[in-house]
Amino acid sequence: MVRISLELPEEQAARLQRLAAFRATTTEALLTEVAQGLVADAAALEAWIGQGEAEAAAGRTVAFEEVMADLDDIIARAPRAS
Numbered sequence: 891m892v893r894i895s896l897e898l899p900e901e902q903a904a905r906l907q908r909l910a911a912f913r914a915t916t917t918e919a920l921l922t923e924v925a926q927g928l929v930a931d932a933a934a935l936e937a938w939i940g941q942g943e944a945e946a947a948a949g950r951t952v953a954f955e956e957v958m959a960d961l962d963d964i965i966a967r968a969p970r971a972s
Contacts, residue, residue, distance in 0.1 A: 896921070 898906065903917075910917045945951070 906917050910920045913920065
């Protein structure tokens with residue numbers, strides 16, 4: 891494991907401590923969970939972007955005008971809010 895030091899404003903640190911107490915965990919465990927989620931989300935986003943780039947490079951795209959026409963059709967068929 892690698893130790894990382896973090897400085898937070900007093901108010902934010904207090905809120906983090908209250909959240910950790912509410913969840914019956916430590917601030918360290920809570921921050922570790924958040925960091926792991928952030929890294930996983932970033933990796934998933936990078937993979938999704940890479941997939942899109944590969945699709946575009948292979949010519950599997952849809953014209954902007956076609957997408958907008960489809961969206962206009964969806965909006966036209968949507969029930970109106972009352």
